[in-house]
Amino acid sequence: MFEAIAFYLFAILTIVMFTITVMTKQALFALTALAAGMIFVSAFFFILGADFLGVVQIIVYTGAVMALYAFGMMFFDTTREVKERNGSSLIVMGLSTLSAVFTVVIFSAPVVSSKIESIYPTIEGATNSQSVGMVLFTKYLVPFELAAVMLLVAMVAGIVLAGKKMDRSLTLMAEEEILLSQEANKKVIL
């Protein structure tokens, strides 16, 4: 009973938030609605008993990804209204067809695959975090390490791409040096 109430409540909230994200013209509205939607999505993970996944969802998405987007938006002009392309009827038709096909496939998928057996069943008497740790560090150790390397590469790439001229620290420079560097920047921009 409570599960049903929670499910419908969070389903409606998530759908509304993500619809706002997709449909709004203000970039800040989209960002905040997306952050709220991410937190509501983590509620489903808690309902489903995947506690660790829910915590990771909150930490990674609303902690890291949203903060990154917020920093990124400081570089862009977010007060300007976002212009959208005029939706041609062809795109809308193709989109609706695709969505309908997806719906049918997802409805029929559990019926087709009713004889699924679990490869790594949930361990009796262990909490979700414990069983996740057991499976992650035995069966999925190599993908786990590869994901770590991938995150490291992504971090280096992000720093290299976004952090140009990071070798100069404004706090350690004298006033004249800062003024000189600003003049030099103006010349580059002009």
Place this chain on the structure above:
Amino acid sequence: MEIGLTHYLVLATILFSIGLIGVMRRKNLLMLFFATEILLNAVNIGFAAISHYYNDLTGQMFAFFIIAVAASEVAVGLGLLIVWHKRTGNINLDTMSSMRG
């Protein structure tokens, strides 16, 4: 009223369709990134639901790796976006036609 696997899969479908609509109608590249985040989250819900109803932890593992992929995608994508914005001054998708695609 019992909440079954189908409920979650239908919800994941709806969210995936919302993300798909976002990918189709957005012209601003930052908004396009938001829509891809919605797509990844919808798939994550489906994975977690199947993991719960089939008593299998594989779905949760895949959800973890999807989250890792999403995080690195955001880092690299935003870096590229900032470089592009510094060079051209806008992040409009229609102006990115230097390869005559």
